[in-house]
Amino acid sequence: MRKKLLAVAMAVICLSIAAYGTVAYFTANGTATNVVTAGNVAIEIKETAIAEDGGDLVTYEDVTGIVPGTEVSKIVQVENTGDNPAYVRIQVTKDITLAEGMSGETDTNLIQLDLNMDDWVEKDGYYYYKYPISADEMTTPLFTSVSFHQEMGNLYQNCRASVTVQAQAVQAENNGSDVLKAAGWPQE
Amino acid sequence: MKRMRKIIFSVVLTLVFAVSAAVPVFAADATVFYDGDAQEFIFTPGSEYSPTDLFDNFKGVMPGDSLTQKITIKNDVSKKSNVKVYLRSLGAKEDSEAFLSQMNLTVEQNDDDILFSAPANETADLTDWVCLGTYASGAEVELSLTLDVPVEMDNTFQNAVGSLSWEFKVEEIPTEGQPDTDDNFGMLLYVGIGFIVIAAVLIVFFVFKKKKEQKLEK
Numbered sequence: 001m002r003k004k005l006l007a008v009a010m011a012v013i014c015l016s017i018a019a020y021g022t023v024a025y026f027t028a029n030g031t032a033t034n035v036v037t038a039g040n041v042a043i044e045i046k047e048t049a050i051a052e053d054g055g056d057l058v059t060y061e062d063v064t065g066i067v068p069g070t071e072v073s074k075i076v077q078v079e080n081t082g083d084n085p086a087y088v089r090i091q092v093t094k095d096i097t098l099a100e101g102m103s104g105e106t107d108t109n110l111i112q113l114d115l116n117m118d119d120w121v122e123k124d125g126y127y128y129y130k131y132p133i134s135a136d137e138m139t140t141p142l143f144t145s146v147s148f149h150q151e152m153g154n155l156y157q158n159c160r161a162s163v164t165v166q167a168q169a170v171q172a173e174n175n176g177s178d179v180l181k182a183a184g185w186p187q188e
Numbered sequence: 189m190k191r192m193r194k195i196i197f198s199v200v201l202t203l204v205f206a207v208s209a210a211v212p213v214f215a216a217d218a219t220v221f222y223d224g225d226a227q228e229f230i231f232t233p234g235s236e237y238s239p240t241d242l243f244d245n246f247k248g249v250m251p252g253d254s255l256t257q258k259i260t261i262k263n264d265v266s267k268k269s270n271v272k273v274y275l276r277s278l279g280a281k282e283d284s285e286a287f288l289s290q291m292n293l294t295v296e297q298n299d300d301d302i303l304f305s306a307p308a309n310e311t312a313d314l315t316d317w318v319c320l321g322t323y324a325s326g327a328e329v330e331l332s333l334t335l336d337v338p339v340e341m342d343n344t345f346q347n348a349v350g351s352l353s354w355e356f357k358v359e360e361i362p363t364e365g366q367p368d369t370d371d372n373f374g375m376l377l378y379v380g381i382g383f384i385v386i387a388a389v390l391i392v393f394f395v396f397k398k399k400k401e402q403k404l405e406k
Contacts, residue, residue: 025359025360025361025362026227026359026360027357027358027359027360028222028227028228028229028357028358029229029355029356029357030220030222030228030229030231030240030355030356030357031240031278031353031354031355031356032220032229032231032238032240032241032242032353032354032355032356033238033240033241033351033352033353034238034240034241034242034243034246034351034352034353034354035235035237035238035241035243035246035247035349035350035351036243036246036247036249036287036288036291036308036335036349036350036351036352037237037246037247037248037249037347037348037349037350038248038249038250038287038341038345038346038347038348038349039248039249039250039346039347040248040346040347041346083248084248084250171250171251173250173252173253174250174251174252174253174339175252184251
């Protein structure tokens with residue numbers, strides 16, 4: 001009998017303690033959805049020309065009927081259309097296709113560009129803009145006109161001359177102390 | 189002349205204040221606020237991607253970046269309570285895994301205790317609840333995050349967006365009197381009941397024992 005009573009007493013004590021242990025504190029949870037986004041590098045070549053009346057700049061369009069000694073307005077710049085600062089370089093390719101029936105060796109040096117070597121620097125066939133350009137900013141022009149030399153003889157009659165520009169960009173942040181030290185250019 | 193000088197000075201001062209007020213504020217710290225009355229969390233600043241976004245400084249990341257973000261955890265629970273604060277990571281969204289795995293995230297508490305250091309898509313040491321400590325009403329906990337983006341991260345991740353979720357939990361602990369819960373029975377009450385029951389049982393036992401002895405004597 002005594003043992004039974006002791007067991008009952010112990011059970012009561014245990015239940016009391018267990019009951020205390022199940023008392024819950026207030027808790028609350030909340031979830032934060034955090035987002036990491038990547039930046040970008042994007043550029044656009046802007047080719048403009050001074051309007052014939054000498055007024056505002058207009059979009060550059062091909063010109064026909066050029067004769068030796070002519071200077072054509074063609075302003076080449078690059079705009080940073082991305083969200084991050086970028087270094088820019090441009091490759092310029094000059095080409096002359098003679099008219100049908102004409103043959104001979106062409107000289108692309110007869111097509112001259114008034115290159116802006118104050119803000120651009122030439123290296124390995126590319127013209128590098130010396131400064132990083134921020135988002136929505138534009139470089140100064142690499143050149144503003146294309147001149148056809150006086151010495152272009154009859155060989156060049158009805159020829160087609162082209163000046164093609166290709167621009168590339170690479171991020172400026174965490175990428176060297178200047179444009180010539182930057183790495184990661186396309187095609188490298 | 190003296191009056192003129194005063195006018196010029198005040199105009200210059202006004203301009204200085206106007207210009208300084210116009211300077212935008214960058215690199216905002218994030219806050220996790222536990223509203224004790226509403227018993228809910230408020231996350232700021234949020235972003236266009238998520239209203240509970242705490243990674244304000246991790247936008248537009250570029251290869252080679254090493255960015256930091258401070259997160260302050262605050263509470264305004266009753267002064268009669270302390271709060272235990274817990275954190276765990278629920279991991280990255282499935283379509284964010286490739287992007288977030290490129291970079292390493294480090295989370296430090298109070299600039300010395302590293303809670304997490306692993307690729308950002310992983311849950312690592314925050315897979316299970318980690319207690320950030322027990323804090324009094326109004327106390328603040330500070331987390332310092334560093335996101336390291338390798339310079340090798342390639343063009344395929346331009347404009348990528350990655351999401352990862354963190355869950356916070358608080359446990360309110362009353363500092364005086366009985367636990368402030370729906371259940372009004374406190375420990376003393378339970379122990380008291382226990383002793384009363386034991387006393388009653390013992391009294392019954394002794395009464396029975398005495399009666400038994402009296403019977404035997406007769």
